[in-house]
Amino acid sequence: MxxxxxxxxxxxxxxxxxxxxxxxxxxxxxxxxxxxxxxxxxxxxxxxxxxxxxxxxxxxxxxxxxxxxxxxxxxxxxxxxxxxxxxxxxxxxxxxxxxxxxxxxxxxxxxxxxxxxxxxxxxxxxxxxxxxxxxxxxxxxxxxxxxxxxxxxxxxxxxxxxxxxxxxxxxxxxxxxxxxxxxxxxxxxxxxxxxxxxxxxxxxxxxPLLSGLTGGKMSASDAGSKVNLTDDATEIDEKIQGAYCPQGEVEDNGVLEYLEYLVFPVLDERGQQFTVERPDEYGGTLVYERYGELEADYRSGELHPADLKPSAATAISAVVDPVRERLTDQPELLADAYPDRYE
RNA sequence: CCGCCCUUAGCUCAGACUGGUAGAGCAGUCGACUGUAGAUCGACUUGUCCCCCGUUCAAAUCGGGGAGGGCGGACCA
The missing domain is CATH 3.40.50.620 (HUPs)
Structure with missing residues (x-):
């Protein structure tokens, strides 16, 4: 090189x-x-x-x-x-x-x-x-x-x-x-x-610092503004579902930022694509190789937030999955570090 | 060492002088509207009023003690 x-x-x-x-x-x-x-x-x-x-x-x-x-x-x-x-x-x-x-x-x-x-x-x-x-x-x-x-x-x-x-x-x-x-x-x-x-x-x-899911900056004190490494698929889904995500807007859009800076780079590393499961009613399933293509569709309105969110949640969960498993396999790590939160 | 001020909802604070067991804004939760969320409406929830003792029919409120935090003064050999 x-x-x-x-x-x-x-x-x-x-x-x-x-x-x-x-x-x-x-x-x-x-x-x-x-x-x-x-x-x-x-x-x-x-x-x-x-x-x-x-x-x-x-x-x-x-x-x-x-x-x-x-x-x-x-x-x-x-x-x-x-x-x-x-x-x-x-x-x-x-x-x-x-x-x-x-x-x-x-x-x-x-x-x-x-x-x-x-x-x-x-x-x-x-x-x-x-x-x-x-x-x-x-x-x-x-x-x-x-x-x-x-x-x-x-x-x-x-x-x-x-x-x-x-x-x-x-x-x-x-x-x-x-x-x-x-x-x-x-x-x-x-x-x-x-x-x-x-x-x-x-x-x-x-x-870059990613935007929080509730709009504005990601905040340590606002649990809903970020996905934790130990969040399971359901929790991630709920947080993404509740995320600020205006149609066609890329600014201050935490969901898109997660995709650009985390999901796509990691999927790329793993040789995987990003799939949006979309009902036929709205045009059927989409597959993206690169973030840029997804963003273009999002800007144009071709890709609707309601279709993007569930797929994004699934992908984020898949990316976080190995880390989550590693941490939940050693529960004493978190229990010792945060005794007030974990009994 | 001395003096003064502060401590009430998750957060910022009002209420204390003139005792009648607590409020606002923000946050949060839930609906409505949107094919998501937000915004906007509508509704709702929230408390060892820092702790202890006392006065009183009744204490967040008055008195005493204590704890924590802040500010200032003094000391400057």
């Missing part, structure tokens, strides 16, 4: 790349450039995580070294979203769920290195550098960098600010050439690029 093809593979289906030239240069100069993505093990993982995870299969295929950081300390620093005593259980659950998603997306999770925040964030080189950053960064600068990531309130704790600086530092600590994450992470990695010398500074790849 040449540099151009590798770059294409690394940047396809993304929201933004900073910058493509830097990625190409990396591929030319380094044997195996190193990409990393971090997740703070807070709430249960959902389909939004899955879409960002699918990219890791592309990274692996493009010959990158890939590290997944399970940022356990971050999960507590961000407004104590995860209690300190549950960090280990949640990190364990996250790693297994992430492995499941990578494998389901056509990658091999054994090709990925897993690291926990506490593996290195308590060591001296890291903490010393962190203190330097703390001394060197204004509150407003740190706030701005983390404004899309860290929970905001009238009286924020210091944790959110330290969180931001730590994540900026993680890029260096993990010796990553490419920082990957949702577009909401942009501010933090831009701070990274600002704080450190050019030769340490990461190139960035940002994934």
């Amino acid at each position: 040449n540099t151009r093809d590798r770059t294409e593979l690394i940047t396809r289906h993304t929201e933004e790349t900073v910058t493509e030239a830097e990625i190409e240069q990396l591929l030319d100069e380094r044997e195996r450039p190193h990409a990393y993505i971090g997740y703070a093990p807070t709430g249960e993982m959902h389909i939004g995580h899955f879409t960002t995870m699918r990219k890791l299969a592309d990274f692996i295929a493009a010959g990158l070294e890939v590290t997944v950081l399970v940022a356990d300390l971050h999960a507590h620093l961000d407004d104590e979203k995860s209690p300190f005593e549950l960090l280990d259980a949640r990190a364990t659950y996250y790693e297994e769920a992430i492995r499941g998603m990578i494998d389901a997306a056509g990658g091999n999770s054994d090709d990925v290195t897993f690291v926990r925040g506490t593996d290195y964030q308590l060591e001296e080189p890291y903490t010393l550098e962190l203190y330097q950053l703390i001394a060197d960064t204004t509150i407003s600068r740190a706030k701005r960098a983390g404004s899309e990531v860290v929970r905001q309130s009238d009286n924020p704790n210091l944790g959110g600010l330290v969180y931001t600086l730590m994540q900026s530092l993680d890029v260096l600590a993990l010796d990553a050439d490419i920082a990957y994450g949702g577009i909401d992470q942009r501010g933090i990695y831009m701070l990274s690029r600002e704080l450190f010398d050019d030769d340490e500074t990461p190139a960035c790849v940002f994934a």
Whole structure:
């Protein structure tokens, strides 16, 4: 694979790349450039995580070294979203769920290195550098960098600010050439690029954030706005059935976004097509190989939401299925990580 | 260490001065209308009023104590 093809593979289906030239240069100069993505093990993982995870299969295929950081300390620093005593259980659950998603997306999770925040964030080189950053960064600068990531309130704790600086530092600590994450992470990695010398500074790849099923942004606190990895076929069906999905409109349409960024890429990986079972009354069954064809039909009105929804639900369920099974086969993972929700 | 303020529905809050066992908006649920959902109408649900003790026929409301949260002052050797 040449540099151009590798770059294409690394940047396809993304929201933004900073910058493509830097990625190409990396591929030319380094044997195996190193990409990393971090997740703070807070709430249960959902389909939004899955879409960002699918990219890791592309990274692996493009010959990158890939590290997944399970940022356990971050999960507590961000407004104590995860209690300190549950960090280990949640990190364990996250790693297994992430492995499941990578494998389901056509990658091999054994090709990925897993690291926990506490593996290195308590060591001296890291903490010393962190203190330097703390001394060197204004509150407003740190706030701005983390404004899309860290929970905001009238009286924020210091944790959110330290969180931001730590994540900026993680890029260096993990010796990553490419920082990957949702577009909401942009501010933090831009701070990274600002704080450190050019030769340490990461190139960035940002994934799109999917719309929520109820319209607007996907929200962790709104169960109906997203599909969870452990939702069964019936629950997925109900959520898709209830989803905001105006006829002919592609903007802010979570159902279509799920199809574009998750279902079609994964089906493609599995060598499968997307089938819309449609009553003869409305024109009969449709089969799509590519998302673009489906979107064109949807825009034109040829494909009606009422026909699309059941098929989309079935396809989403099929994509999530291996992950769901893997998690439900190990019920103790979720039970230990979220004792309040699972008895 | 001292002082002041706050705690009521899932969320934001009203009600407290002038005791009569609780309200609004949003959210949610269900109908109507759409071949989905949303929007729009219509209906409905929701509570240890932070905890304990006391006063009273009666306490979210008054008094005392406690817990949690916020703000300020003092201390700055």
